[in-house]
Amino acid sequence: MxxxxxxxxxxxxxxxxxxxxxxxxxxxxxxxxxxxxxxxxxxxxxxxxxxxxxxxxxxxxxxxxxxxxxxxxxxxxxxxxxxxDILAALAEKIDVNERRYPVDLARGTALKYDKLGSKHS
Structure with a gap:
């Protein structure tokens, strides 16, 4: 199912x-x-x-x-x-989040996407 x-x-x-x-x-x-x-x-x-x-x-x-x-x-x-289409909506949202939270900036941090640029400052 x-x-x-x-x-x-x-x-x-x-x-x-x-x-x-x-x-x-x-x-x-x-x-x-x-x-x-x-x-x-x-x-x-x-x-x-x-x-x-x-x-x-x-x-x-x-x-x-x-x-x-x-x-x-x-x-x-x-x-x-x-x-x-709930599966298509989730797939689209994952795509959005992959762009918002690039691995090199987001790995290991709970910062919101708009604060990630200041992570390495």
Whole structure:
């Protein structure tokens, strides 16, 4: 199964329940933000080391997987409603970021692209 298959499955799931009327771009963005917030809450007070080991606990791992899935589901629905080819959009954005963050300037730094020129100053 690939992303297109999942998007089609979500589309069918939504259609069979007559939920398209509720899946406006605004509502989907709000739902996406809510699900991302629920995912964030699982990590909120963890140390970096604890966050790296979050999948070691089976119960917490299930929660993380479900929130990641919910987040992806709303993102796929949003892309469907707005007729965005999500894979093409991501490929294009990677191209943009490769230009913004050339390896020789960006390697090993978290500086934003507009601050990279001053890295070696």
């Amino acid at each position: 690939d992303l297109d298959d999942l998007a089609r499955r979500l589309h069918e799931f939504t259609s069979s329940r007559d939920w398209h009327q509720f899946h406006t771009p605004k509502n989907l963005v709000m739902a996406l933000a809510g699900e991302a917030g629920e995912l964030t809450a699982l990590f909120q007070w963890l140390t970096p080391d604890e966050s790296a080991k979050i999948m070691d606990n089976p119960e917490t791992a299930d929660q993380v997987r479900h929130e990641v899935a919910d987040t992806l589901a709303y993102l796929l629905r949003l892309a469907d409603v707005l007729n965005i």
